[in-house]
Amino acid sequence: MGSFNTNSVHGPVINPFRSGDNGTESSEAPRSAGGSSGGSAAAVAADLCYAALGTDTGGSIRLPASYCGVVGLKPSYGLVSRWGVVSYADSLDCVGVIAKSVDRVRNVFDVICRFDNKDPTSIPQDVRDSSNSQAERSLDLWSGLSHGRFDGIRIGVPQEYFPAEMDSSLRTQFHKTLEKLKDRGAVLVPVSLPSTRYALSAYYVLASAEASSNLARYDGVRFGTYQKPPPGTDLSNTSAVYAQSRSKGFGPEVRKRILLGTYALTADAFDNYYLQAQRIRHAIKQDFDGIFRSPNVLLKNPTPPSTDGVDVLLHPTAISSAPKLGDAMQQGIDGYVQDVLTTPASLAGLPSVSVPWCTAADGWPVGMSVVGQWGNDQVVLRVSELMEAL
Amino acid sequence: MYRRLCVLRTEVSKRSYASTSTSYHDKWPGWETVIGIEVHAQIKSRRKLFSESLNSTDELPNTHVSLFDAAFPGTLPRLNKYCVDLALRTALALNATIQPKSAFDRKHYFYRDLPSGYQITQNYAPLATGGFLDLEKAQKRVRLKQIQLEQDTAKSTYAEHLAATQIDLNRAGVGLMEIVSQPDMRSPEEAAAYVRTLQALLRSVGASDGNMEQGSLRCDVNVSVNRIGEQFGTRCEVKNLNSIKAIQVAIIKYSPAASEVYRHIDLIERGLSVAQETRGFDEERAETFKLRSKEDAPDYRYMPDPNLPPLLVSETHVDKVRQTMPELPAALSARLQKDYGLTEPQAEVLMSVDSGVNIGYDGEVAPPGAVPYFEEVARGRNPKVVVNWITQELLAQLSRQDEPFSANPIPPQALGELIDLLQAGEITGTSAKTLIRHIFNSPPSTEPFSSMSKLVDELGLRATSSDLQSLCEKAIELLPQEAELVRKGNEKVLMKIVGQVMKLSKGTADGKAARALLQEMLKAES
Numbered sequence: 001m002g003s004f005n006t007n008s009v010h011g012p013v014i015n016p017f018r019s020g021d022n023g024t025e026s027s028e029a030p031r032s033a034g035g036s037s038g039g040s041a042a043a044v045a046a047d048l049c050y051a052a053l054g055t056d057t058g059g060s061i062r063l064p065a066s067y068c069g070v071v072g073l074k075p076s077y078g079l080v081s082r083w084g085v086v087s088y089a090d091s092l093d094c095v096g097v098i099a100k101s102v103d104r105v106r107n108v109f110d111v112i113c114r115f116d117n118k119d120p121t122s123i124p125q126d127v128r129d130s131s132n133s134q135a136e137r138s139l140d141l142w143s144g145l146s147h148g149r150f151d152g153i154r155i156g157v158p159q160e161y162f163p164a165e166m167d168s169s170l171r172t173q174f175h176k177t178l179e180k181l182k183d184r185g186a187v188l189v190p191v192s193l194p195s196t197r198y199a200l201s202a203y204y205v206l207a208s209a210e211a212s213s214n215l216a217r218y219d220g221v222r223f224g225t226y227q228k229p230p231p232g233t234d235l236s237n238t239s240a241v242y243a244q245s246r247s248k249g250f251g252p253e254v255r256k257r258i259l260l261g262t263y264a265l266t267a268d269a270f271d272n273y274y275l276q277a278q279r280i281r282h283a284i285k286q287d288f289d290g291i292f293r294s295p296n297v298l299l300k301n302p303t304p305p306s307t308d309g310v311d312v313l314l315h316p317t318a319i320s321s322a323p324k325l326g327d328a329m330q331q332g333i334d335g336y337v338q339d340v341l342t343t344p345a346s347l348a349g350l351p352s353v354s355v356p357w358c359t360a361a362d363g364w365p366v367g368m369s370v371v372g373q374w375g376n377d378q379v380v381l382r383v384s385e386l387m388e389a390l
Numbered sequence: 391m392y393r394r395l396c397v398l399r400t401e402v403s404k405r406s407y408a409s410t411s412t413s414y415h416d417k418w419p420g421w422e423t424v425i426g427i428e429v430h431a432q433i434k435s436r437r438k439l440f441s442e443s444l445n446s447t448d449e450l451p452n453t454h455v456s457l458f459d460a461a462f463p464g465t466l467p468r469l470n471k472y473c474v475d476l477a478l479r480t481a482l483a484l485n486a487t488i489q490p491k492s493a494f495d496r497k498h499y500f501y502r503d504l505p506s507g508y509q510i511t512q513n514y515a516p517l518a519t520g521g522f523l524d525l526e527k528a529q530k531r532v533r534l535k536q537i538q539l540e541q542d543t544a545k546s547t548y549a550e551h552l553a554a555t556q557i558d559l560n561r562a563g564v565g566l567m568e569i570v571s572q573p574d575m576r577s578p579e580e581a582a583a584y585v586r587t588l589q590a591l592l593r594s595v596g597a598s599d600g601n602m603e604q605g606s607l608r609c610d611v612n613v614s615v616n617r618i619g620e621q622f623g624t625r626c627e628v629k630n631l632n633s634i635k636a637i638q639v640a641i642i643k644y645s646p647a648a649s650e651v652y653r654h655i656d657l658i659e660r661g662l663s664v665a666q667e668t669r670g671f672d673e674e675r676a677e678t679f680k681l682r683s684k685e686d687a688p689d690y691r692y693m694p695d696p697n698l699p700p701l702l703v704s705e706t707h708v709d710k711v712r713q714t715m716p717e718l719p720a721a722l723s724a725r726l727q728k729d730y731g732l733t734e735p736q737a738e739v740l741m742s743v744d745s746g747v748n749i750g751y752d753g754e755v756a757p758p759g760a761v762p763y764f765e766e767v768a769r770g771r772n773p774k775v776v777v778n779w780i781t782q783e784l785l786a787q788l789s790r791q792d793e794p795f796s797a798n799p800i801p802p803q804a805l806g807e808l809i810d811l812l813q814a815g816e817i818t819g820t821s822a823k824t825l826i827r828h829i830f831n832s833p834p835s836t837e838p839f840s841s842m843s844k845l846v847d848e849l850g851l852r853a854t855s856s857d858l859q860s861l862c863e864k865a866i867e868l869l870p871q872e873a874e875l876v877r878k879g880n881e882k883v884l885m886k887i888v889g890q891v892m893k894l895s896k897g898t899a900d901g902k903a904a905r906a907l908l909q910e911m912l913k914a915e916s
Contacts (some may be wrong), residue, residue: 037496078862081462081468083465083466084464085464086463086464087463087464087466089696090696091696091699116465116650118468119466120466120468120469120697120698120699121466121696121699209693210696213496213498213507213508213693216460216498216500216506216507216508217463217505217506217507217873219500219507221502221505221557222460222461222462222505223462238500238501239500242500262691265691265692265693266689267689267691270691274693285527290743301866
């Protein structure tokens with residue numbers, strides 16, 4: 001867990017971008033690779049593999065992809081099986097792909113994207129077929145486009161995705177990119193997703209609550225670290241026995257989230273935290289459903305396709321480039337702010353790709369996120385490919 | 391005079407609480423006990439509720455455990471539809487309202503018998519609500535609150551010699567139906583009748599074996615006491631009751647000092663309040679004891695299980711379950727009496743053999759039980775004759791050998807043939823019993839039993855009416871003194887000669903005919 005990938009028992013992951021040529025050490029201070037799939041992103045960025053898998057719960061694939069300058073895909077929730085994935089937050093966890101190009105990411109994704117009976121949240125084939133046929137329509141339309149053109153592609157620019165914390169140089173670059181897209185025929189549509197500002201809080205309440213539940217099984221009895229209780233412990237008190245192993249086996253960040261998540265589920269706090277967060281989550285989903293051209297096939301009565309709607313949304317993946325490791329390890333609450341742009345898509349279960357976009361003032365990479373309606377992963381990948389070539 | 395009688399009655403009733411014939415009025419004059427029961431019944435499915443592991447009874451510990459049951463990371467639940475269908479049968483049998491949409495929640499607490507640190511249950515939206523169970527003898531209807539699906543925990547046993555607790559995960563994740571009653575019962579007898587009736591019903595639809603000794607049925611009893619006419623008193627819960635007797639005893643007990651009712655009455659009479667508590671039951675001392683108070687009651691932090699989508703049950707599916715489920719006891723008993731003219735006790739006997747219909751795992755009908763057997767034999771025959779042969783001979787043989795009905799070696803066609811031979815006079819009643827006994831005592835053969843007629847001839851049991859004359863003559867010859875007595879008018883001795891005829895004929899002779907013939911022969915001579 002953790003947006004900077006500094007909490008692992010193996011130590012922090014070092015961002016390989018600019019780590020020096022020919023393996024020599026760079027004179028620059030080392031930077032975070034982003035997290036929590038920072039290891040996968042770093043391996044890909046360092047050319048150690050063709051592609052890597054990761055899991056994205058609140059931005060854990062997209063953020064490292066952005067920091068390391070590679071492509072990262074978080075698919076629509078339910079498309080890739082979670083059987084075998086160590087659960088963090090079941091309703092948010094997505095298995096995704098990291099590689100150096102969109103083409104490579106697509107190659108791997110096409111193989112792993114299938115129904116799995118062993119995962120109760122795996123979306124059935126008929127629903128996949130339904131969303132696929134929606135996506136086909138757009139892809140067919142765009143197959144005739146000349147190289148580098150975006151004619152007819154409706155791109156939404158979400159107003160709420162430019163928080164005060166964002167690097168000002170990124171705002172300027174974003175405007176430049178929008179101009180370029182407009183020149184190449186893209187239709188830019190400003191959209192509003194009013195519930196966005198509550199997304200980060202809602203995410204942390206829900207993810208922590210689910211984590212406190214999913215991590216309750218780590219007691220050292222059947223697997224994992226077992227810490228023998230000190231003499232004098234009342235062995236008939238289960239909690240007293242389990243607390244030994246759990247305190248030893250979990251790192252400080254995980255312990256913090258478990259405690260907060262446990263609190264959010266207590267009878268006193270449940271309504272104000274957990275239930276409230278669920279309401280926000282629902283509002284966020286409705287915000288997205290209101291702006292996309294494609295209907296959400298998961299709904300019992302999906303709204304009919306709208307001509308005003310957009311095909312995808314576009315926004316910077318992160319508020320800045322990769323922070324220095326020294327700063328990252330000092331993080332307090334600021335560490336959580338890194339997820340502010342990625343969490344809405346997680347809460348809504350939407351497909352999102354981060355493609356390398358530009359460099360910040362310090363020369364380090366920043367990615368651009370392309371977000372689509374549920375099930376439109378191929379559309380998102382296609383647009384990402386076009387962005388890649390921009 | 392009247393006062394003395396009252397005192398006497400109270401003393402007598404205090405001593406006689408253990409008898410089931412006294413009503414609650416006598417036990418606690420002026421007081422009312424209010425009892426509600428939560429039953430946890432293991433679902434008789436082949437596999438567990440959310441994993442592929444097999445359900446087991448007497449297996450070696452930790453041999454039916456999947457990664458999911460042991461809560462290994464990376465595992466996910468998959469709902470077993472047979473569990474749902476068996477729970478739906480239960481809901482239908484209990485007249486409950488099946489919810490078209492129900493949901494699964496996680497109930498969190500840390501305990502050694504809970505590997506994942508939470509139990510998957512249905513707290514907010516159970517499978518069925520309402521319903522009722524009619525208690526025949528008590529003439530009482532007990533209303534139900536709800537029926538829900540949930541996981542069973544592992545079994546933990548304290549091993550003295552190791553000073554450690556041993557955990558058996560075979561039971562972890564087994565499907566349970568929790569059946570919650572309203573506090574409608576008013577006496578330990580009603581509580582016992584409720585549990586017995588529920589057990590019979592669960593067995594009859596194949597939803598559960600409902601066996602308390604084996605652990606497939608467990609009860610938590612809620613008791614409160616109030617003066618008649620006043621509102622309900624504070625409720626206490628008694629957990630881990632393993633037999634119907636324990637239930638009754640926990641409610642009223644062996645020694646006046648510790649039972650729930652007396653404890654409550656004592657507190658109330660002393661002007662003290664009854665603390666809301668959860669209590670356990672000490673079998674050895676036959677007492678309840680405090681497990682935890684209301685303040686210590688844990689906060690289970692219920693959270694909807696994000697892995698399990700809502701359970702949707704359509705009307706069509708419920709109808710299918712209704713059509714394919716076995717007949718309910720009341721309906722079955724009524725039908726046997728109406729269609730076949732059986733008496734209620736006869737119907738009851740047939741239905742009570744191995745729970746009557748003999749349902750296997752996942753609600754499948756296993757080798758037919760006594761009722762379908764009866765129905766097949768009774769086709770085209772006199773049902774009253776058939777039922778007598780089954781209950782008095784067949785079942786007697788089975789119980790003598792301590793075998794279940796499935797071990798019955800006589801196929802229905804064979805028994806039918808036997809009865810036909812008997813009715814036609816080809817064999818005597820005694821011979822028929824001999825035949826049955828012979829088949830039961832023969833070593834089991836791999837070939838299915840073929841012809842009863844053939845066996846009759848093999849054993850030489852074919853009724854010999856033509857030889858009756860010579861047999862009687864022979865018998866008279868062998869017993870001259872007795873014959874003389876009969877000639878002189880002594881009827882009683884006649885039976886001895888008849889006995890001789892039977893002996894000579896190896897039981898194949900018709901006793902009545904022999905008697906008549908002997909009478910004729912002997913009277914004629916006089």
